[in-house]
Structures are given as structure tokens and as C-alpha cells.
Amino acid sequence: MDKLDSLKKKLDANKNWPLMYMFKFIVPAKMEKIAMVEALFDNSATIYHKESRSGKFISITAKQEMDTSSDIIEVYQKASSIENILAL
Numbered sequence: 001m002d003k004l005d006s007l008k009k010k011l012d013a014n015k016n017w018p019l020m021y022m023f024k025f026i027v028p029a030k031m032e033k034i035a036m037v038e039a040l041f042d043n044s045a046t047i048y049h050k051e052s053r054s055g056k057f058i059s060i061t062a063k064q065e066m067d068t069s070s071d072i073i074e075v076y077q078k079a080s081s082i083e084n085i086l087a088l
Contacts, residue, residue, distance in 0.1 A: 004073050011069035021066045024088040025079060029058045036082050037062075040075050 023040075027033040029051060037060050038047055045064035052059070066072050079085055 004076055007076075008069050008073050011072060014069075018065050018067045020063055021072055023062045023064070023075060023079075025060045025062075026057050026086040026088065027060065027082065028084050029056055033082065033084070034058055034060065037079065037085070040078055 025037050027037055034049070041047065041062050041064050045062045047063075048061045050059040050061075051057075076087055079087055
């Protein structure tokens with residue numbers, strides 16, 4: 001079973017939908033990578049950035065209300081197509 005299947009099962013155990021979900025990604029500190037991650041979310045999301053000490057990477061935290069576990073998994077699946085992204 002892969003990580004997304006396991007996550008979906010844990011999320012499906014929650015009966016309190018919709019819920020505020022926090023996503024966290026690390027990408028190289030390049031504007032196009034940051035923009036690609038931000039594009040995963042709609043205008044209602046609250047997005048924070050934190051630069052690494054070396055300045056080579058950016059941590060992106062996004063909080064958004066999600067309606068179902070499938071919506072959360074979809075964001076992670078789309079994010080996986082971004083080169084050099086790390087999902088936490």
C-alpha cells in the first residue's frame with residue numbers, strides 16, 4: 001500500500017467534513033517552482049513561505065478547507081508532477 005492510500009484511509013476515518021487541512025511542501029527556491037505549488041490551491045487558501053538557512057529551498061505551508069479525502073489526495077497527486085518537490 002502506498003503512502004497516499006494509507007493517508008486516504010486515515011482521512012476517511014474522519015467524519016467531520018469539510019475540514020481545514022495543512023499541506024507542507026519543500027521546493028527549490030525558484031519562482032516557477034513556488035508558483036507551481038501555489039497553483040495547487042484556490043484563493044481561499046492561506047499560504048506561508050519560509051526560506052531555508054542556505055536560501056536554496058523554500059518551505060511552503062498551505063491551509064485550505066477541503067471537502068473530502070479525495071480532494072486532499074488529488075492535491076498530492078498533482079504536486080507529485082512538480083520536479084524536485086518534497087511533500088511532508
